Amino acid sequence: MARHVIAAVDELPPGTRKFLEIDGRPIAVFNIKGEYFGLMNRCPHQGAALCEGPLIGLAQSSEPGEIEYTKLGEIIRCPWHGWEFDIRTGQSYCDPRRFRVKAYPAHVEPGASVVKGPYVAETIPVRIESDYVVVEL
Numbered sequence: 399m400a401r402h403v404i405a406a407v408d409e410l411p412p413g414t415r416k417f418l419e420i421d422g423r424p425i426a427v428f429n430i431k432g433e434y435f436g437l438m439n440r441c442p443h444q445g446a447a448l449c450e451g452p453l454i455g456l457a458q459s460s461e462p463g464e465i466e467y468t469k470l471g472e473i474i475r476c477p478w479h480g481w482e483f484d485i486r487t488g489q490s491y492c493d494p495r496r497f498r499v500k501a502y503p504a505h506v507e508p509g510a511s512v513v514k515g516p517y518v519a520e521t522i523p524v525r526i527e528s529d530y531v532v533v534e535l
């Protein structure tokens with residue numbers, strides 16, 4: 399699995415999302431209360447840009463007349479037909495075995511671990527002696 403730098407942490411505060419394309423795939427990365435999640439930005443129903451829909455919560459009922467509203471801001475609703483998916487897992491609550499959105503792991507890494515790439519230019523030691531910059535080859 400290839401690693402891709404999405405953004406600096408400051409560019410993606412809690413409650414926001416960022417859209418991008420990686421290897422030809424439309425992806426959205428969400429910051430949910432300081433945790434990061436990636437989802438394919440395509441609804442499995444008819445291909446809408448799923449992640450452009452509103453963030454909502456999950457209404458659950460254990461008995462008639464009792465409704466509990468949970469997962470506030472963790473459910474994405476498709477802007478075309480209202481299908482809903484859990485951002486953490488890509489799972490649909492309508493028919494979780496048939497309809498899922500591809501979820502991608504996303505996490506924060508220290509800058510030092512992503513700044514250094516596989517290609518490193520040769521460096522040459524430089525120092526200052528009196529008033530002269532000196533390079534040694």
